[in-house]
Amino acid sequence: MNEPRIWIRGERAGLGPFTEDLVDQYWQWEQDPGTLVGYGRQTPDSLANRREGFQHQARGTDDQLRFTVYDVAAVPPTPVGATAVLIDHHVRTGEFIIQLGPDHRGNGLGTEATRLTLDYAFHITNLRCVYLSVLSPNKAAITAYEHAGFRVIGEKRNSGYWLGQPANETLMDAIPDDFVGPSAVRQLIAPDR
Secondary structure: OOOOOOOEEOOOEEEEEOOHHHHHHHHHHHHOHHHHHHHOOOOOOOHHHHHHHHHHHHHOHHHEEEEEEEEOOOOOOEEEEEEEEEEEOOOOEEEEEEEEOHHHOOOOHHHHHHHHHHHHHHHOOOOOEEEEEEEOOOHHHHHHHHHHOOEEEEEEEEEEEEOOEEEEEEEEEEOHHHOOOOOHHHHHHOOOO
């Protein structure tokens, strides 16, 4: 089996293309109960619908960044999740989304994948701000986002559900001036600078 294509590497995580041959794996991660609760979704999605959704996502690449997250410490590197930034070109901002398989959470892969995605968004896509919302009871995710460079900027009250109870959403953002380096993108493009 050929080693996967990885565009940007960190110490543990790497980002590669969002690819059709992994759609069934993306779907499995999305249907995990922890992912459903984290996203505030209440119903699972069918595999057929996910496959169709991939086709739509693959055609809309001008307004989105989508990456497969790899554990690059594994031999060969193993797909463990996906990140996305949904771009608003008019104001040069984007909404960040991440999902990791349940067996790959809590070990720093998500934090590093988030940082690498921000690195790409700021230094290649030239976004001025990347933002996200996370259900406030999801303390582990909030901490991981903070370690990757996001800051809490506010809260939307009673705007979601967490395990059947109304929950607030924590709003977070990151800007290039606050980017926690080093930049893997800069090292890749201009290693001597």
